[in-house]
Amino acid sequence: MSEIWGLLLFLAALAGGGWLLGSGMARLYAGDGLPAGRRLLGRSARPQGWAAYAMAVLAFNAAGFLALYALLRLQGLLPLNPDGVAGMAPDLAFNTALSFVTNTNWQAYSGEAQLSYLAQMLGLTVQNFVSAGTGMAVGVAVIRGFTGPAGESLGNFWTDLSRSVLWVLLPLSVALALILILQGVPQTLLGAVRATTLEGAEQIIARGPAASQIAIKQLGTNGGGFFGVNSAHPFENPTILSDLVQCYAILVIPVAFCFLFGRMAGDGRQGRAIFAAMSVLFLAGLALILWQESAGNPLMALSGGNMEGKEMRFGPILSGLWAAATTAASNGSVNAMHDSFLPLSGLVMLVNMQVGEVIFGGVGSGLYGMLLYVVLAVFLAGLMVGRTPEYLGRRIEAREVVLAVLAFLSMPVGILAGGALSASIPAMAASVQEAGPHGLSEILYAYSSATGNNGSAFAGWNAATPWQTTALGLLMLFGRFAMIVPMLAIAGSLVRKTPAPATAGTFPTHGPLFVTLLVLTVAVFGALTFFPVLALGPLAEQAALAAGQSF
Amino acid sequence: MMTHLRPALASLLALSLLTGVAYPLALTGLAAVIAPDRAAGSLILREGQVVGSALIGQGFDEPGYLHPRPSASGWNAAGTSASNLGPTSAALLAQVQERQAAYEAQNGASAPVDAVTGSGSGLDPHVSPANARAQAARIARARGLEEAAVRRLIEAHVEPPLLGLWGQARVNVLAVNLALDAAGA
Numbered sequence: 001m002s003e004i005w006g007l008l009l010f011l012a013a014l015a016g017g018g019w020l021l022g023s024g025m026a027r028l029y030a031g032d033g034l035p036a037g038r039r040l041l042g043r044s045a046r047p048q049g050w051a052a053y054a055m056a057v058l059a060f061n062a063a064g065f066l067a068l069y070a071l072l073r074l075q076g077l078l079p080l081n082p083d084g085v086a087g088m089a090p091d092l093a094f095n096t097a098l099s100f101v102t103n104t105n106w107q108a109y110s111g112e113a114q115l116s117y118l119a120q121m122l123g124l125t126v127q128n129f130v131s132a133g134t135g136m137a138v139g140v141a142v143i144r145g146f147t148g149p150a151g152e153s154l155g156n157f158w159t160d161l162s163r164s165v166l167w168v169l170l171p172l173s174v175a176l177a178l179i180l181i182l183q184g185v186p187q188t189l190l191g192a193v194r195a196t197t198l199e200g201a202e203q204i205i206a207r208g209p210a211a212s213q214i215a216i217k218q219l220g221t222n223g224g225g226f227f228g229v230n231s232a233h234p235f236e237n238p239t240i241l242s243d244l245v246q247c248y249a250i251l252v253i254p255v256a257f258c259f260l261f262g263r264m265a266g267d268g269r270q271g272r273a274i275f276a277a278m279s280v281l282f283l284a285g286l287a288l289i290l291w292q293e294s295a296g297n298p299l300m301a302l303s304g305g306n307m308e309g310k311e312m313r314f315g316p317i318l319s320g321l322w323a324a325a326t327t328a329a330s331n332g333s334v335n336a337m338h339d340s341f342l343p344l345s346g347l348v349m350l351v352n353m354q355v356g357e358v359i360f361g362g363v364g365s366g367l368y369g370m371l372l373y374v375v376l377a378v379f380l381a382g383l384m385v386g387r388t389p390e391y392l393g394r395r396i397e398a399r400e401v402v403l404a405v406l407a408f409l410s411m412p413v414g415i416l417a418g419g420a421l422s423a424s425i426p427a428m429a430a431s432v433q434e435a436g437p438h439g440l441s442e443i444l445y446a447y448s449s450a451t452g453n454n455g456s457a458f459a460g461w462n463a464a465t466p467w468q469t470t471a472l473g474l475l476m477l478f479g480r481f482a483m484i485v486p487m488l489a490i491a492g493s494l495v496r497k498t499p500a501p502a503t504a505g506t507f508p509t510h511g512p513l514f515v516t517l518l519v520l521t522v523a524v525f526g527a528l529t530f531f532p533v534l535a536l537g538p539l540a541e542q543a544a545l546a547a548g549q550s551f
Numbered sequence: 552m553m554t555h556l557r558p559a560l561a562s563l564l565a566l567s568l569l570t571g572v573a574y575p576l577a578l579t580g581l582a583a584v585i586a587p588d589r590a591a592g593s594l595i596l597r598e599g600q601v602v603g604s605a606l607i608g609q610g611f612d613e614p615g616y617l618h619p620r621p622s623a624s625g626w627n628a629a630g631t632s633a634s635n636l637g638p639t640s641a642a643l644l645a646q647v648q649e650r651q652a653a654y655e656a657q658n659g660a661s662a663p664v665d666a667v668t669g670s671g672s673g674l675d676p677h678v679s680p681a682n683a684r685a686q687a688a689r690i691a692r693a694r695g696l697e698e699a700a701v702r703r704l705i706e707a708h709v710e711p712p713l714l715g716l717w718g719q720a721r722v723n724v725l726a727v728n729l730a731l732d733a734a735g736a
Binding site: 009052060128181195203205206211212213240241299319340437 | 578608633664671714
């Protein structure tokens with residue numbers, strides 16, 4: 001019972017914090033910015049239409065990719081490398097660079113063994129900030145397209161990016177990193193330390209500047225850990241308090257984006273409706289995971305929940321909360337090993353990713369992803385009542401719906417085509433660890449995570465082969481930009497339309513009816529697209545579990 | 552594309568210096584002032600020797616020590632990993648049964664779930680209070696101590712859930728074992 005109160009308190013604090021942050025961000029993105037910033041950017045600070053905005057995003061991310069790739073390859077020759085880590089292999093560097101530039105932060109490497117401190121700081125930490133900043137900027141630009149005055153402009157990418165990093169991500173990261181340091185997360189440039197245990201064994205303890213990176217990995221919905229086992233590692237997440245603040249940090253900016261949307265629309269109810277739809281989907285999945293993990297594995301018949309792959313201090317409840325949060329929010333950090341969760345918990349995690357990371361989702365990207373479903377939902381509603389669909393006074397026409405469907409298709413194409421390829425090419429299928437239906441779940445999880453830019457894994461599955469690093473790298477790129485470009489195009493098309501005042505015949509998009517419609521749209525599209533393959537993976541495994549069968 | 556090249560490079564450079572150099576280095580400096588021991592990994596020294604970190608679990612096999620949870624990586628704190636075995640894995644179920652039998656043979660009590668399942672990090676510093684209590688008799692026997700004394704020591708190391716609302720009750724294995732050594736015998 002006390003656990004339920006704990007959860008409720010956590011969720012209430014999250015909604016309250018998200019609301020406050022959303023209000024602050026509304027003022028930030030509406031303002032003129034600092035004169036110094038405008039001078040620095042010069043002509044580049046002028047308003048951009050959707051195409052120019054998208055080109056700026058692509059140029060910035062291309063530059064970031066090249067810089068990070070070079071740094072990873074050359075880290076062995078560069079300073080701040082006390083443990084003498086060598087340069088990364090080309091395919092792994094390609095995968096890692098794309099992984100961090102696209103805000104996926106999949107770890108096909110193990111941080112403590114394969115990255116120098118310089119690569120962690122100047123490479124990964126930087127991309128943690130700017131890939132999150134990119135998502136937030138695009139999110140704000142898309143909101144302007146839906147809510148701004150009629151015209152061409154979606155704002156300016158360089159201004160939106162620097163504001164997101166300087167005034168949202170950086171101050172919050174400093175505060176979070178300080179809390180984590182006080183809780184025991186290392187922040188040092190000293191190399192690994194050699195300890196002699198009480199029984200006389202040698203234990204080499206890796207450490208490093210971890211707190212600074214962990215803070216932004218959570219706030220920016222990045223998720224790539226400093227250490228291989230991510231936030232299950234006692235150095236990344238030493239206490240129950242460090243766990244709660246990190247879990248809070250995963251969700252707070254995506255929650256704030258809902259309220260930011262309401263503010264920018266000049267109608268708080270619109271933001272609250274989207275928040276409500278996301279909450280319904282989130283809570284349904286969370287409840288299923290918590291039930292499964294507390295009940296434990298029926299094949300072991302032990303009380304105390306499913307503890308394989310979980311840390312004692314967190315247990316089934318806090319591990320379950322984290323699993324729901326990290327897959328819903330496109331974060332991808334883990335405080336327990338998802339591969340060892342029960343089948344129905346795995347099902348929830350897969351669905352959270354497969355619907356396109358729109359249940360809160362990544363910073364900025366969760367909201368623009370959900371707006372894709374909003375376009376589809378009002379289109380469906382329009383078909384049902386036979387009226388031209390409208391959203392916030394703007395007509396949703398063929399162009400917007402076509403673009404929304406194109407963006408939507410990126411998920412099924414990436415996951416189903418990529419997953420099918422991986423299951424049928426022997427060199428790729430060799431990555432599977434588990435026999436039986438769980439093996440298919442492993443493939444599905446990897447491809448859902450990469451295409452959805454989540455970054456968590458069923459980590460028994462071997463991602464570190466040249467085939468998989470290449471395929472997953474390409475899919476992360478595809479999943480990120482096959483969503484960003486069409487969404488900016490939709491925003492660019494909507495912003496040209498003059499909003500019409502609401503009439504008695506307007507379908508209201510803020511009440512329970514709309515929330516229900518939006519939830520159903522997400523559920524039906526997700527279910528119809530992925531149900532067959534989910535039936536062969538987690539659902540078949542659940543049936544085996546119920547029948548007492550192991551593999 | 553070319554019109555975007557200059558702002559792209561300028562923004563990347565400026566933000567890299569800020570978030571990749573100034574931010575982590577400033578925090579490293581600040582950490583060295585406000586919490587130097589924690590920032591360096593909460594190391595535990597005994598007679599001038601580093602014997603481990605208060606946060607990181609280590610292996611214990613001797614009967615006189617409290618035993619930790621199973622570790623898939625063999626307590627490797629320089630390259631962490633977990634079993635990642637799935638819930639219907641026959642290998643996992645066989646492992647669990649084997650650990651149950653060994654635990655019962657050593658302690659004469661049936662094993663709590665945390666004693667037979669591998670942790671997420673392979674470095675879990677804690678066990679459940681039930682697991683620790685079940686080992687008290689064995690530890691007392693091996694050390695020639697009274698069982699009640701070992702039990703008292705274990706109870707003194709039980710950490711409750713945060714505010715009674717979040718997380719689980721637990722016992723830090725290394726802390727108990729250091730206290731056992733300090734208590735002599």
